[in-house]
Amino acid sequence: MNTPKTEARRRAIVGYGLAALIGATVLSGCVQIETPDKPIEINLNINIRQEVVYRLDGDAKKLIEQNSEIF
């Protein structure tokens, strides 16, 4: 026979179980997300490259002008 006290304890246990289950699901969900490292890398490359391209632009123009036979 369930007294109000044991009923409350049972509910608490079920509640803890549910909380643990949800927590585990959320955690496993977090772990399974793969970090998109490649797109980040590409963005970085473009940023670096743009700086480099701006730095080299004058030299490249000069090279093309002075070596018209191969361009």
Add this chain to the structure above:
Amino acid sequence: MTGNDMMRLKMWKPTGLALAAIAATAAVALAVPSAMAQRDPAYAAARAAGQIGEQPDGYLGFASTPTPAIRALVQDLNIKRKAAYTERAQATGSTVEQFAFTSGCNLIANTKPGEKYQAPDGRWLTRDDSPPVRNASCP
């Protein structure tokens, strides 16, 4: 040093400069005809016909299947381009790819209407009066 020696020095300096200028002019005069001679009419024709075009990487590519002669011509030019890029990359402290890419930005910008160039997505486009489709990193 006597006054006479000073005079001689003063006279020799401009003469030396003039000689250097003459030598430089001669070098340019020698270099230009050889450069002109390297320009194959077949190259200009293939370029105008849209068989070959500029790639974003700074090298020439084929917009359509080339004849063996055109293929050899383009390969030869690309080898010479790579040598030039390599030399400039070393001088500017950059990689060959970086220097070639920067040159490619300029070479595509320099294409004339009717000529072919390769867009960053790999498509071969025909240049018209509007600005060419280039990589976002191009200046």
